Amino acid sequence: MSQPIVIVGSGLAGYNLAREFRKLDKATPLVVVSRDHAGFYSKPMLSNALAGKKTAATLVMKAAEKMREELNATLLDRTGLKRIDTAAQTIELTDGETLHYRDLALALGADPIRLPLAGDAEPEVMSVNDLDDYARFAERLEGADTVAILGGGLIGCEFANDLLHRGVAPTVIDVADKLLSRLLPPQASERLQEKLGAAGVAFRLGVSVTRVDRDGNGYQLTLSDGSRLYADRVLSAIGLKPRTGLAAEAGIATQRGITTDRLLATSAPHVYALGDCAEVAGLSLPFVLPLMAQTRALAATLAGTPTPVVYPAMPVTVKTPACxxxxxxxxxxxxxxxxxxxxxxxxxxxxxxxxxxxxxxxxxxxxxxxxxxxxxxxxxxxx
CATH class of the missing domain: 3.30.390.120 (Enolase-like; domain 1)
Incomplete structure (x- = not known):
């Protein structure tokens, strides 16, 4: 049997690559390595799932067994990547198994950026980056009336709007003086803040959080201007950092992300990267449309037709129904x-x-x- 194509990651990037590849090649062995349960769900849905009264279970569109059948693939769930040997074309998994690959596609995703906070409750600051995180977040919202959200970017604003549907009053805190500061001009940012504010979102802009301490059943946040804010729960939505560590350890070139050319090829032969972990032709674009363009291009390349990725204009919908x-x-x-x-x-x-x-x-x-x-x-x- 020929060596398999191995995809590390079962998020939108990993699974959609597998699907696109199977449209073109029914026979080549395919292995998908998943850190979690390996069920298929859409990560972007996590930031507006409360409004739809979604649980972690109902967010799963297809269970691992269904994905295994659909893709005719070997699926390794609850299994992490430990080491990449680009010379031997092998990977070592956290369960000790070594896999040989014909081609390796790294769809490793990204980790939440954590602020360096003081205080005894810093470990209790939540973030939502996967389905397990969402399950914990939703559970901890029981009995909560207020949530402090660290970060006024796209994800912070989406969660703020979503929490309103749970009857929770959110306060968005950001060191920038406007919302979506990297995406919107000032007048547009002001309009977004006005509409979210009218719906029930509070804001503390131009300040940062320096410490988080327990206060009864909730938390006392100390801000950079010396003021304090109480919240029942604290959610960090500062941003994401591509997972590049294992690639760098293997000698694969990284900058902000794992660097690739337009074929999604890394500096190591037979190793590719896509999705949130990848920096493609100098661009790191943590959005769905670029990811889908990557999966189609890379699938064609792996199936024998080298295909550079193409990025047309790709508008992003911000999930803030209040605006x-x-x-x-x-x-x-x-x-x-x-x-x-x-x-x-x-x-x-x-x-x-x-x-x-x-x-x-x-x-x-x-x-x-x-x-x-x-x-x-x-x-x-x-x-």
Missing amino acids: PTVVCPPLPGAAGSWSVELSDDACTARFADAAGQLRGFALLGAAVSQRQALAVQVPAWLD
Whole structure:
């Protein structure tokens, strides 16, 4: 039997790569290594699952056994990656098993960034990065009336909106002075804050949390301006850091993520990376649409047709029903400026270069209906 293609990771990147590959190649042995239960679920759904009254169990779309049958694959659940030997084309797993691979695809994901907090309750600050995290978070919300959210980015805002559906009052805390500071111009950020505030979200912007201490059944947060805030629970949504450690230990080049070219190939022969752990042609894009483009391209490459990944304009829907929001951010470092149009029920922000070429946009409220019309005007990031 020929050596298998081994995919490490059973999130959206890993499983969708396996699915796309099986469309093209029914016979090559396929192994998927999963740190968790290996059931298929959509991680982006975690930040708006409370509104739908979803439990960890109901978020699983297909159980591991179903995925095993669907993919005609060997599925190794509750199994981690311990070591990569690129010369021998083997990986060592946490259960001691050694696997040989024809090609290795690293879909390792990313870890939550943790603030260096003082205080006796720092270990009790929660984050939600997978299904097990969500189960613990949902369980600990029982009896909670208030939640402090560390981070006013996309995930922090989504969780804040979602908690309102649970009858929980969230307070968003961020060192930046506006929400989604990396994605929105000031006027759009102000509109988002206004709408979320009207729905019941409180904000402490321009400050950071320095310590978290137990206070009865909840927590006392000390902020950088010396003020204090009480919350029944504390959720960290600062951001994600790609998992690059094992790749770096194996001598595979890493920067912010595991670096790849447009074929998703790393610096090691027969080793590829995709999803949140990957930095593709200098871009780290932790969103669903880039990930799906990667899986289709890499599947074709692994099936024998080298295919560079293509990134068209890829608008991101922010899951904040209190203020519907779509963002198509300009390329990092792109030269240009924002122009913003505001009305009572809409905000349309366009980012254009000196020649007037649209390079990105942000749409709030009724303006989200312009998503497709503007997306076709934005040049591809990679073509």
